[in-house]
Amino acid sequence: MNILDKIVLRKREEVEHAKLNVPARLLESAASFGRATHSFRDFLLDGQRNGIIAEFKRRSPSKGVINDQVKVETVTAAYAAAGASALSVLTDRDFFGGSPDDLVKARSVNQIPVLRKDFIIDEYQLLEAKAWGADVILLIAAILTPGEIRSLAGFAKRLGLNVLMEVHNLEELQRSVCPELDAIGVNNRNLGDFSVNIQTSFDLADQIPDDFVKISESAISDVETIRRLKSVGFKGFLIGENFMKTGDPGQAIRQFARDLISV
Ligand SMILES: O=P(O)(O)OC[C@@H](O)[C@@H](O)c1c[nH]c2ccccc12
Numbered sequence: 001m002n003i004l005d006k007i008v009l010r011k012r013e014e015v016e017h018a019k020l021n022v023p024a025r026l027l028e029s030a031a032s033f034g035r036a037t038h039s040f041r042d043f044l045l046d047g048q049r050n051g052i053i054a055e056f057k058r059r060s061p062s063k064g065v066i067n068d069q070v071k072v073e074t075v076t077a078a079y080a081a082a083g084a085s086a087l088s089v090l091t092d093r094d095f096f097g098g099s100p101d102d103l104v105k106a107r108s109v110n111q112i113p114v115l116r117k118d119f120i121i122d123e124y125q126l127l128e129a130k131a132w133g134a135d136v137i138l139l140i141a142a143i144l145t146p147g148e149i150r151s152l153a154g155f156a157k158r159l160g161l162n163v164l165m166e167v168h169n170l171e172e173l174q175r176s177v178c179p180e181l182d183a184i185g186v187n188n189r190n191l192g193d194f195s196v197n198i199q200t201s202f203d204l205a206d207q208i209p210d211d212f213v214k215i216s217e218s219a220i221s222d223v224e225t226i227r228r229l230k231s232v233g234f235k236g237f238l239i240g241e242n243f244m245k246t247g248d249p250g251q252a253i254r255q256f257a258r259d260l261i262s263v
Contacts, residue, residue, distance in 0.1 A: 030131035037135040038113040040162035054079035055088035055240030058097035062194040076106040078250025086113040107133030141172040153180035185215035205232040227263040
């Protein structure tokens with residue numbers, strides 16, 4: 001069993017537990033459930049912002065602790081102030097050290113789209129995402145059937161959430177693409193064995209239909225790579241570790257955003 005299988009197995013238990021503790025109707029009565037969401041697509045296509053989807057990630061199964069010293073409000077507000085197009089907040093606790101509270105806090109201090117970064121396998125988690133103040137949800141093609149992707153994406157859209165589907169190869173892309181998606185992300189990291197290769201994005205760039213906003217995810221650490229990714233049509237760049245591994249992620253993104261202007 002690889003790490004992704006383990007995460008999904010644990011996630012199924014976690015979701016069943018959560019359903020008993022917090023019934024769906026309670027989520028639906030949360031204050032933020034009725035709020036109008038920010039458009040992920042609009043923010044990514046807005047030339048005034050820099051295309052970075054800046055991630056708050058305390059730790060990961062591949063790297064262990066990345067940063068457990070910083071506050072989510074401080075870091076995410078600095079990300080937004082540096083021109084990021086959206087925020088990504090890990091809500092998985094057991095493998096990434098995140099929490100619902102991180103998302104709620106990021107939401108409370110920011111006016112740009114917030115992605116709930118988690119392993120979505122059940123509609124219930126979309127109700128959670130909406131109740132916690134998310135604007136966008138992630139569907140990982142590697143862990144869902146095409147039918148599940150389509151129905152989860154449809155449910156998300158009915159809640160007013162935007163949908164980012166993540167793929168790692170052509171087969172996943174071709175079998176899972178459906179009209180309910182807003183954006184398609186190519187993960188340069190193989191979630192099964194953690195190997196990373198930016199080339200994955202270049203290989204799949206042309207295969208993603210133009211109706212979807214193209215995003216490159218993981219292992220991005222220099223502005224020159226972003227310039228090259230832009231030249232093949234990518235509009236969004238999901239970056240976590242490169243900022244989080246520093247003592248001051250806000251300072252790291254400010255410098256990165258300045259460098260990005262000159263490439
Ligand atoms: O920290 P990085 O290498 O910049 O990567 C960020 C993001 O792409 C990565 O955290 C990620 C991409 N897809 C995921 C799915 C689940 C958990 C995490 C992820």
